[in-house]
Amino acid sequence: MLFRIARSKDGETISHYDQYKVEVKEGMTVLDALFQIQDKMDPSLSFRYSCRGAVCGSCAMLIDKIPRLACKTQLSTLKRDDKKNEMNLEPFPALVEAPNGWSPSDEVLVEPLPNLPLLKDLVVDMCRFYETLEKLKLWIDIEKGTEYRNQSPEERKRIDRLVNCIMCALCYGSCPINAENEDYLGPAALAKSWRFFDDSRTPNPDRFLKDAKGESGAPLCELIMNCVRVCPKGVAPGGAIRKIKEAE
Numbered sequence: 001m002l003f004r005i006a007r008s009k010d011g012e013t014i015s016h017y018d019q020y021k022v023e024v025k026e027g028m029t030v031l032d033a034l035f036q037i038q039d040k041m042d043p044s045l046s047f048r049y050s051c052r053g054a055v056c057g058s059c060a061m062l063i064d065k066i067p068r069l070a071c072k073t074q075l076s077t078l079k080r081d082d083k084k085n086e087m088n089l090e091p092f093p094a095l096v097e098a099p100n101g102w103s104p105s106d107e108v109l110v111e112p113l114p115n116l117p118l119l120k121d122l123v124v125d126m127c128r129f130y131e132t133l134e135k136l137k138l139w140i141d142i143e144k145g146t147e148y149r150n151q152s153p154e155e156r157k158r159i160d161r162l163v164n165c166i167m168c169a170l171c172y173g174s175c176p177i178n179a180e181n182e183d184y185l186g187p188a189a190l191a192k193s194w195r196f197f198d199d200s201r202t203p204n205p206d207r208f209l210k211d212a213k214g215e216s217g218a219p220l221c222e223l224i225m226n227c228v229r230v231c232p233k234g235v236a237p238g239g240a241i242r243k244i245k246e247a248e
């Protein structure tokens with residue numbers, strides 16, 4: 001199987017694409033293919049991974065113009081005969097502009113996740129994504145001496161989807177608003193804001209809603225829902241953002 005992979009000489013932009021021929025074995029993922037390339041053809045190829053099991057969120061990248069986890073994407077699912085926007089994503093330049101010479105029916109195209117600064121090859125700088133969570137203080141402050149707060153199954157059910165987020169940033173990389181506006185908090189941070197607002201154990205839930213409704217938050221979202229389509233964990237950030245917009 002042929003792969004066309006984005007490379008970066010200066011560490012800031014894609015400088016060119018390299019082509020590799022991967023020997024495919026049953027059950028291989030895109031991450032396995034990258035390992036084969038790095039081990040046998042080009043040790044300089046850089047990419048990020050850790051768990052190899054769709055848990056850590058490290059291997060988010062653009063595969064055939066769709067933001068996906070490399071370790072969760074089986075080569076057998078990459079049908080070469082119909083490469084046109086199979087997830088029906090709302091397009092923006094990084095999801096549309098193809099490199100010269102790419103042949104969608106013959107080659108798997110692998111590029112860095114959009115909407116975050118490039119560090120090298122397939123590795124992006126996640127600081128902006130993480131710093132947003134820190135800026136919004138997306139956690140519950142527990143004071144010393146605080147008693148346990150029990151939660152009923154019904155209360156837990158309300159946040160079931162949202163606690164599954166693995167912080168992979170696929171939603172951030174798929175969002176046309178993030179593509180246009182670096183200041184937009186993004187789908188994952190807003191989904192997490194709603195998770196803490198709606199968590200029955202949160203002592204001061206209003207602060208989460210206030211920040212999420214701020215000028216860089218939910219009002220910028222146009223409910224395009226690319227985030228819902230690409231999320232590998234079914235978090236459905238767009239649904240949470242809709243609730244933030246509607247909440248008083």
Ligand code: SF4
Pocket residue numbers: 057164165166167168169170171172187188191230231232233234235236237
């Ligand atoms: S909401 Fe989904 S796509 Fe976004 S960071 Fe969390 S797991 Fe990844």
Ligand code: FES
Pocket residue numbers: 048049050051052053054055056057058059060069070071072
């Ligand atoms: S390597 Fe951990 S999610 Fe892919």
